[in-house]
Structures are given as structure tokens and as C-alpha cells.
Amino acid sequence: MINVGQKFPEFSKTAVVSLEKGKEFETITSDSLVNEDNQWTTIFWWPKDFTFVCPTEIAEFNKNYGEFRDRNTTLIGASTDSEFVHLAWRNDHDDLRGLKFPMLADTSKSLAEALDILEPNEKIAYRATFIIDPQGIVRWASVNDLNVGRNVKEVLRVLDALQTDELCPCNWEKGQETLTA
Template sequence: MLSVGDKFPQFNVKATVSTDLKNAFVDINNDTYKGKWLVVFFYPKDFTFVCPTEITGFAKHNQAFLDRDAQLLTGSTDSEFVHHAWRTHHKDLNGLPFPMLADIKRELTSALGILDKEAGVAQRATFIVDPTGIIRFVYVTDLSVGRNPEEVLRVLDALQTDELCPCNWHQGEEVIKVA
């Protein structure tokens, strides 16, 4: 699995961005959000139980991520059409404010090393990528355990200080100053 300090791999995937079929699908690659922080979180499958709780959890914090010049991207190994159907039929995903990546060839999940060996789907993995394309944070949980979007936001805040941040540090608190 790629880790902190590694370059986020090159990718070019279809993404679902709307329930309106006229403009529901776009291509997204490394240059789409060039110069921004990326928070890329993968989940195992559409039409499941834990996954929508995480996606809506991140959606509730979307503006906070945007305020920090960070773009949220979510994705799985499902197709853009399955993403579209899920967004259309799941009331909490109708107005999702960020793209859903469709890694149906499993190229990105394989390059990241997060393709679950037994289930053949994306692991529940989160990457914070800095504006130069370097992975600065990785968070992976068991397929059955959801993530905490507030913790991902807290870590993004800490990384953006470019300072030493103590345990449980939050934006606005003192950082560690080495004498």
C-alpha cells in the first residue's frame, strides 16, 4: 500500500457528479484539481450499509474542506452508472457535493494498494494528498468499520499548519515550538 511521502498515482477515471443524466459524468484525473489539497476516500460498494453513512458524513463537512482549499473525492470499484443509480435512489446522496470516482478497472485502487484481496473491492481507505501530489496521511479501516470525517478534517488542519501539532490538536490551538 502506498503511504505517507509517496506520490499519489496517475489516474484518469469517470466520475459521477450529478443525478441529471445530461451532465452526470465527467473525467477526473490528477490535473483536475491541480494545486489543491485532495481528500480521496474509498469505500467497498454502492448500495451497502456503512458506506452511505460515511459519504454523507463527509458531505456534511464539504464546505469545511473547501474552506481549506481541499477537494473531496470518493470512489469505489463500481461503475459510474451504479454510482448514478445509487445517488438517484438514496435520498441522502441525491445532492452529494463531490464526485464519485468509478475505478471499474481497479487501476487506481491497485496502484494505491487498497484492493481488498478477499473481497476484490476497495478497502475503506482515506488519503490526504498535498497540492504537489504527495500523500501526507493514510487511514484504513476494516470493511465493517466506518471512518470519522471530523478526524480527517482535524489532520488536514494540522498538516496545513506545517508545524508540530500535539495529540488531539485542533485548529486555533497552540502548536509545539521547539526552542
């Protein structure tokens, strides 16, 4: 798997960004991850659309979208399903219709492969999460097995800690004291 401290791989992928006819799709590239606005990025992967654990995670990230925005962080969801499958799933699933973040389609699996997060038998993405700083460098990476959903509050806690750029002790939460060396 790609390591902390490495540059996030280059990519150009189609994403579902809307349910409005004619405005459903947009191209997202790795160039948007490097910016001068001090914008961070959190990108999370799920194995398959039209499954059971995945929509619970996607809905929870969406529920916390404002928390990511308040932390100057772009949120992107991704899987190896196509943009058309993403769109059909959003239209079909009550919890996904109002998504505020893009659903990236990595149909070639090239990005998942570059991240080394493909499950070896089915070639679907593990439940991987990456926090990327404004220079496009991976600052945190986490992977769950296919059957276990992740904890969105923990992603936010780690993001808060990274954004302090200070030493944060075990179980540190925003507002608590950091450590001095």
C-alpha cells in the first residue's frame, strides 16, 4: 500500500457529482489535490456499489460532510465501479441521493492498483482511507477488511491532529493540549 509521506498517485477519473440531468458527471484529477488554498483531501474507498456495509459508510461520511468542509478538506468517495453504476445506485438508494461529495469511478482499477488496495481475488478495493495534505502528500492511510466498516469520527480525529502540525498524544481530540518536546 502507498505509504505516509509519499505523493498521492496521478489520476484523471470520472465522478458522479449530481443527479441533475446533464450535470451528473465531472472529471476529477490529481492536480486538484495540490493547491495554494491549504485545502486538504480525504478520499475513501469502498468495495462495491449495491452492497450492505458500503452505503452505511458513505451515508456517515455524507452526514459529516460539513465537518470535513469546516476543516478545509475536500471529501471524495471512490470504488472500482463505473460512473453509471454509481449514478444508478445514488438514484436507487435513499441514503445516497443527497450526497454532497463526488463518487469517483476507477473502472480501469489503475488508481486502486497504484495505491495497492485491490483485494487479490475479486480485484475490488479494500475499505481504504487516505488523508492528503495540500501538497498532495499522503499523511494518513488506513485499510479495513471487506466486511468491516470504518469509523468516520476517527478519520476526523486524525485529520484534526494532522492539521495541528504538533505532537498529539494517544486518544488526543481537538481542543486538548498537544505535547511539547
